[in-house]
Amino acid sequence: MKKEKTSLIVHLIFILLAIACVVPFFIVISASFTNSQDLALYGFSILPPKVDFTAYAYLFENPRQIINGYAVTIFITVAGTFLSVVFMAMAAYALARQNFKFRKLLTGYIFFPTLFNGGLVSSYIINTQYLHLTDSVWVLILPGLVNVFHVFMLRTFFKQLPDGLFDAAMIDGAGEWRICFTIAIRLSKPVLATVAFLGALSRWNSWYNAMLYIRSEEKYPLQYLLQRMMNNIQELLNQMEHVPSMVSAADIPGENLRMALLVVCIGPMMIFFPFFQKYFTKGMTVGAVKG
Amino acid sequence: MNMRKKVIAFLLTAGMLVSCLVGCGQKNNGGSAGTTSGSTDSAQQQEEIATVTWCVRATPEEDDELVLEEMNKLLEERYNLHLNMVFISPSDFNQRMQLMSTSNEDYDLCFTSTWANYFYDNVNREAFLSLNDLLESDAAADLMAVYPDGLEEVARVDGNVYALPNYQLIYHQLAAFIQKDLADKYELDLDAEYDTIVDLLPFMEEVRDNEKDLFVLNETQNIRYMTTVGIFDDIATFAYVYRDDPEYKVHFLLETPEIIEQYRTMNSWFHSGILRSDLATAIDVTADEAANRYAISLKTAKPGGEAEFTNTYQKEYVQVSFGEPYLQYNAGAATMTAINVNSKNPEAAIKLYGVMWTDKEIYNMALFGIEGVHYNKVSENRIELVEGRKYNKSGLSWAIGNQFNAYLLPGQEDGIWEETEELNRTAEVSHLAGFNFDTSAVETEMAQCNSVWKEYERQAYYADDYDVWLTEITTKMKAAGIDTIIAEVQKQIDEWRVANGK
Amino acid sequence: MTKKKRISRRVIRENIQLGMLTLPVVALLAIFSYWPMFGVILAFKNYKVTQGIFGSDWMNPLFKNFDFFLKSQDAFRITRNTLLLNFLFIFAGTFCSVAFALLMYEVKKNYQVKIYQTFSILPSFLSWVAVSYIVYSLLDTDKGIINRIIEFFGGSPVAWYTTASYWPVILLIVKVWHSVGLNCIIYYASLMGIDNELFEAAEVDGATKLQRVIHISVPQLIPIITMMVLLDIGQIFRADFGMFYNVTRNVGALYSTTDVIDTYVFRTLINQGNIGMSSAASVLQSVVCFITIVTANAVVKKISPENSLF
Known part of the structure; x- marks a missing residue:
């Protein structure tokens, strides 16, 4: 393909967008390097008035919890995303096939749960009493494996693959499984990477099930620890209104500590991003394979 | 073909994983x-x-x-x-x-x-x-x-x-904790009797005019608390009964002159700069408290309060208490x-x-926690916490038993438990003591009133026109069914009076 | 005769194979989505721990748990805010994401694409709490960066956090800013599926850049856009609680334009913790979403049947 020069306006737009996205990020990072007194006095800014490491020193004074948190988060992200993408791609492939007789029925079946859910109480009863998932890392993985959005996204993508490809394979005597894994999935790396990335991001950020079901400290994902810290502040303020006992300043982490934990939480996910990105930009297209 | 084998192998593993999982779960259950x-x-x-x-x-x-x-x-x-x-x-x-x-x-x-x-x-x-x-x-x-x-x-x-x-401490009494150097600088008479925070206004105005780096008043403790202490009993947030009313008449709180005036004062203080200008968004002020940026903090009065305050914030504070200790009907x-x-x-x-x-x-x-690991004894009833301890539940003292049995920490004066208990015993007791409001008949109205209340209450401070605010919230509370709640409280109080011969 | 039989056997075999492919997803949904659906009855029960979910009495009247919302004077306001704001988010969000994806497709050097993508995705990593701190640092009346700029140019500072009329726009900007990078990737991935030969052929035919975008790129995106919009419409009566609660700092003065169903339910029930009422709210959301999605899908089906969801 002929190389074209990208117009300057396009670059300008993206540079502006990049600035709008990066600057707020710096605000958070700089806040984590400011001491809490300065934060109270001057508020958040792009550069810290003077660099201060107390927040990080405090976080890593006792790193066991953070290391455990990382381990759990990485495990649920990797295992969950892998299983989820494989299962969803299989289903999406079947739903995209015109010769599948239960296509309509199953589409409805998969879609319906996004509209109706039974609520927290019934899920909790099932997960704890019938599936015995209390305090198991699997409760952080299994319930979220199917994202209906992503199934439909994959289906839409598979539908766009030319039928001729499948017909040719069928004539060669390939079964549906083989077509699914050797043709459909192979040709869809950009969308699989997209779905995997979206799934990984939401798993990385998930904390709610950990709050409900996990009991032992060493099984808490990192994001839960962050969320707990943030929500505890709300609760302690609420408590101060009702109970005359003094809440000591040490019980409420300063804003710099909150921001530092936030940075610690998102850091690694940003390292993973380029790994997925490889597939976004590769331009692995149907046309390229066909030719 | 090879692919298919791989897939089957994978599915088998997945299946085994799931069954293992369920198996483990069952074991646990057993x-x-x-x-x-x-x-x-x-x-x-x-x-x-x-x-x-x-x-x-x-x-x-x-x-x-x-x-x-x-x-x-x-x-x-x-x-x-x-x-x-x-x-x-x-x-x-x-x-x-x-x-x-x-x-x-x-x-x-x-x-x-x-x-x-x-x-x-x-x-x-x-x-x-x-x-x-x-x-x-x-x-x-x-x-x-x-x-x-x-x-x-x-x-x-x-x-x-x-x-x-x-x-624990179960009576209500409000106090102002004032930075001592400021009280000295502006010659606040600490021995005088003050009835409410309004009496401190001249002092607060001086602080406002001369101490530009400070906020004057920290009122994060519920505002209603300020004047209601000792005047009313507060039932389910919205219903108020005067403490000396022999008829036990129930009022909607925004129909009592005291509360209307209280909010009006706060509103004028906001506009005159006594309260911080970003009050609407200042939810978590703990950082400002820790940085000693408030000249005055309104908190619950308690024995040894100033020592505790001084110790927590590492700056000398004095306590000025308002009114007398009062036991609300739902104390405890x-x-x-x-x-x-x-x-x-x-x-x-x-x-x-x-x-x-x-x-x-x-x-x-x-x-x-454990002596020698998490804390050290200083004397029989006094301890010091170990720096960097991995067990610190001192905040539980009021959550699991009788706080007056707790060891004393640095900053808590000897004898504060005895003093507090004495005040619990001698505080004036509400004439409604023993009454309990059962909300089950008005759950829907409570939900709606709570919603309106949470939307409007804070706005009392920063509303541009206080009277507009008052009309608006009153109308919305009426529409949310406040009258039904008041009537229900009245009905239950009347029944309770008959049953208890009050 | 024998040929026909063989075909039907093949059809059966294919369908069994395809059915097996969907099995994990079907099973997971059955366990984690369909099984808990019995919980819906809680919305109609006067729940007592001692009697259990099934043993508890039905509410009398049956829909009493819904009253706290349906009979509320704010029901209209909340419904309007939720639907309008979500509609705005879907519309503007999709428009911006598609536009950026198309623009990004014009960037031909891979490393440049990577740089722009990496930057634009940064906001998606920030939780709403973090975003709320950032917005606060911009909009705070005294210390806020924006007010300082306004003052620098001689204007008078604006009390952002107590003026409700600005907030639909502020929330829209924040929402789009937060999600555009991520959604852009989805559309970009879809564009990557276009056969390059098409563009080359169009270029040979003398098509302008704009023509190529309109006639090749956009049609390629239509199915995925339709699907994304339909799925979003299926959630139109559910609001992003984290955003509405944190970014507005839960300031009461802003409720007239920012109060949505999820924040209303949270605020209303936090003191009471009534299970029946919170279940009722969730049932109500499901019903509204169900109606909107079925309507939207029917419309899509009329226009282009192959793009409808079901």
């Missing part, structure tokens, strides 16, 4: 079933140790198990009890407790109150055991011997006591302990709760 049957047996065989599960609102820490193990040594040896204390982070407590009780999860004791793990909701759901008989039983004998007379009345609904208030309801309606062994549960009142050593271990 284990816990064993222990529960064990605890029911213990009712028959006195020698066996009974296990009590207690859900407490506190953030879990690294040394929890270590301390619990140590506590259990004493508990088993002295009382034949085994404590399984479940620490649930404050952020998760309401949700977790609600789910635990609706899904019949096993627990015996839990923290409840008018603000966390909401007591009346639990009572409506029949989640708590009625303690009427239990309090008469032998298991509760030790506890009742030391329990303050009639304190449990606050948790009586329809004749049944559903919880026991923990003991802010911190209570209840027993699960499905508890397997309520006798053991109440006995264990009693231990927290009677056994100072075990109670203090639950708060401060």
Whole structure:
């Protein structure tokens, strides 16, 4: 393909967008390097008035919890995303096939749960009493494996693959499984990477099930620890209104500590991003394979 | 072909994983079933140790198990009890407790109150055991011997006591904590009597005009609190009864002149710069408190308060108290302990709760951990916490028993517990004491009024035109059904008066 | 005769194979989505722990748990805010994401694409709490960066956090800013599926850049856009609680334009913790979403049947 020069306006737009996205990020990072007194006095800014490491020193004074948190988060992200993408791609492939007789029925079946859910109480009863998932890392993985959005996204993508490809394979005597894994999935790396990335991001950020079901400290994902810290502040303020006992300043982490934990939480996910990105930009297209 | 094999192998592994998982789960279940049957047996065989599960609102820490193990040594040896204390982070407590009780999860004791793990909701759901008989039983004998007379009345609904208030400071009295150097600089007369915060206005104006770096007044403690103390009893937020009213007439709070004036003052203070200008968004002011940026903080008055304040914020503060201590009709309801309606062994549960009142050593271990590891004794009743300790539940003192049994920390003066207890005893008692409002008949109206209230209350401070605000909120509260609530409170009070001969 | 039989056997075999492919997803949904659906009855029960979910009495009247919302004077305001704001988010969000994806497709050097993508995705990593701090640092009346700029140019500072009329726009900007990078990737991935030969052929035919975008790129995106919009419409009566609660700092003065169903339910029930009422709210959301999605899908089906969801 002929190389074209990208117009300057396009670059300008993206540079502006990049600035709008990066600057707020710096605000958070700089806040984590400011001491809490300065934060109270001057508020958040792009550069810290003077660099201060107390927040990080405090976080890593006792790193066991953070290391455990990382381990759990990485495990649920990797295992969950892998299983989820494989299962969803299989289903999406079947739903995209015109010769599948239960296509309509199953589409409805998969879609319906996004509209109706039974609520927290019934899920909790099932997960704890019938599936015995209390305090198991699997409760952080299994319930979220199917994202209906992503199934439909994959289906839409598979539908766009030319039928001729499948017909040719069928004539060669390939079964549906083989077509699914050797043709459909192979040709869809950009969308699989997209779905995997979206799934990984939401798993990385998930904390709610950990709050409900996990009991032992060493099984808490990192994001839960962050969320707990943030929500505890709300609760302690609420408590101060009702109970005359003094809440000591040490019980409420300063804003710099909150921001530092936030940075610690998102850091690694940003390292993973380029790994997925490889597939976004590769331009692995149907046309390229066909030719 | 090769691919297909791989896929099959993968699916088999996945299947095995799932079955293994379920298997593990079942094993767990078997284990816990064993222990529960064990605890029911213990009712028959006195020698066996009974296990009590207690859900407490506190953030879990690294040394929890270590301390619990140590506590259990004493508990088993002295009382034949085994404590399984479940620490649930404050952020998760309401949700977790609600789910635990609706899904019949096993627990015996839990923290409840008018603000966390909401007591009346639990009572409506029949989640708590009625303690009427239990309090008469032998298991509760030790506890009742030391329990303050009639304190449990606050948790009586329809004749049944559903919880026991923990003991701490239970009266209401407001105080201003003032930075001492400022009080000296502007020659505030600290020996004078002040009735309300309004009396401090001249001082506050001087601070506002001359101390540009400081905020003048910290009023994060509920505003209604300021004048209502000692004038009204506040029922379910919105309904007020004058404390000297022999007719027990119930008023909507925004129809009492005192409250209307209170809010009006606050509004004018906002516009004149006594209150901080970003008040609408200043929710978490702890950083400002820690940086000593408030000249005056309004908090609950208490013995030794100034020493505690000074110690916490590392700057000298003085306390100016307003009015007299007053026991509201629901004094004590802010911190209570209840027993699960499905508890397997309520006798053991109440006995264990009693231990927290009677056994100072075990109670203090639950708060401060192990001596020499987490704290060091300075004198018989005074301790110092070890820097960097991995167990710090001192905030639990009011959540699991009688705070007046707690060791003293640096900053707490000798004798403050005795002094506080004395004030609890001598404070003027509300004429409504013993009354309890059952919200179940007006749940919908309560929900709607709460919603309107949360939308408008804070705006009283920063509304541009106070009278517009007042008309608006009053109209919306009426539309939300406030009159129904007031009428219901009145009806229940009238019934209660007849029943109790008041 | 025998040929026909063989075909039907093949059809059966194919369908069994395809059915097996969907099995994990079907099973997971059955366990984690369909099984808990019995919880819906809680919305109609006067729940007592001692009697259990099934044993508890039905509410009398049956829909009493819904009253706290349906009979509320704010019901209209909340419904309007939720639907309008979500509609705005879907519309503007999709437009911006597609536009950026198309623009990014014009960037031909891979490393440049990577740089722009990495930057634009940064906001998606920030939780709403973090975003709320950032917005606060911009909009705070005294210390806020924006007010300082306004003052620098001689204007008078604006009390952003107490003026409700600005907030639909502020929230829209924040929402788009937060999600555009991520959504852009989805559309970009879809564009990567276009056969390059098509563009080359169009270029040979002398098509302008704009023509190529309109006639090749956009049609390629239509199915995925339709699907994304339909799925979003299926959630139109559910609001992003984290955003509405944190970014507005839960300031009461802003409720007239920012109060949505999720924040209303949270605020209303936090003190009471009534399970029946919170279940009722969730049932109500499901019903509204159900109606909107079925309507939207029917419309799509009329226009282009192959793009409808079901």
